[in-house]
Amino acid sequence: MKIPLRIIEGKIFVNTAIMAHRYHIGLGQAEFIVDTGSSETFISEGTAVKLNIPIGKLPFEKHVKMAGSTLELLKMSDATLFFKNDENKSEKIELPFIHVMQATKKDIQSRTAAQSYPSILGTDFLIKNKFSLIFTPHKNIAYLERE
Amino acid sequence: MNAELELLNSVESDLEWFQYNYENLKKKFCDRFIAIKKKKVIDVDEDLKTLIKKLKDKGEDTTKVLIKFISKIPVIL
Numbered sequence: 001m002k003i004p005l006r007i008i009e010g011k012i013f014v015n016t017a018i019m020a021h022r023y024h025i026g027l028g029q030a031e032f033i034v035d036t037g038s039s040e041t042f043i044s045e046g047t048a049v050k051l052n053i054p055i056g057k058l059p060f061e062k063h064v065k066m067a068g069s070t071l072e073l074l075k076m077s078d079a080t081l082f083f084k085n086d087e088n089k090s091e092k093i094e095l096p097f098i099h100v101m102q103a104t105k106k107d108i109q110s111r112t113a114a115q116s117y118p119s120i121l122g123t124d125f126l127i128k129n130k131f132s133l134i135f136t137p138h139k140n141i142a143y144l145e146r147e
Numbered sequence: 148m149n150a151e152l153e154l155l156n157s158v159e160s161d162l163e164w165f166q167y168n169y170e171n172l173k174k175k176f177c178d179r180f181i182a183i184k185k186k187k188v189i190d191v192d193e194d195l196k197t198l199i200k201k202l203k204d205k206g207e208d209t210t211k212v213l214i215k216f217i218s219k220i221p222v223i224l
Contacts, residue, residue: 006162006163006166008166008169009169009221009222013162015155015158016155016163017151017154017155025210026210027150027151027154027210027211028210028211029154029155029158029210029211029212029213030152031158032214046180046195046214046216049195049199050195050199050210050214051194051209051210051213052209053203053208065176081153082152083155084155084159085158088152089152089192090149090152090155091152092151104221107154110186112193112194115180115195115216116180116195116216116218118222129203138196
């Protein structure tokens with residue numbers, strides 16, 4: 001099974017549909033950057049705002065550093081991600097939890113910066129769900145593959 | 148077609164349009180959040196929450212709209 005990815009400005013994007021019934025999040029759209037340099041998968045603050053995720057109600061999990069800034073990762077339990085595969089069918093992946101990122105600093109500038117950060121699909125997701133990343137940028141080929 | 152596939156296909160075509168038009172969008176909407184639906188920019192704002200409010204006021208379901216930030220400074224991650 002393959003999940004086609006899109007290369008924009010040298011970065012690898014995957015388009016997903018996401019829902020989390022526990023938090024009354026119906027089906028919504030979120031795209032992630034597939035980043036093998038990140039050990040963590042998380043939904044960005046901007047995407048969380050777009051999806052009406054109740055950030056204030058999510059429990060704090062840990063602090064992380066990203067691009068020199070310290071950010072908070074909050075824990076959203078029981079989320080479902082849907083991907084489109086190369087046969088134009090949806091692939092459902094149940095996650096016991098997914099992190100949601102928010103800025104540590106609450107000033108407007110930090111908040112705006114955090115809201116412009118992308119959501120990240122990190123190596124934790126690839127490992128847990130047994131995906132390989134195939135990336136041949138000079139041929140514009142990128143996809144996730146699972147046996 | 149199920150609801151999730153329908154959503155994925157609809158946003159996929161907007162992502163494709165975004166990718167194709169990225170250079171023009173960058174010139175036009177620098178350092179702003181843009182909302183794209185059916186291959187059109189339907190609203191723009193420097194502040195995400197303001198953009199979301201404007202979209203909701205228009206009756207849009209923001210959870211199903213593609214929203215991208217166009218950065219003046221290249222984002223290398």
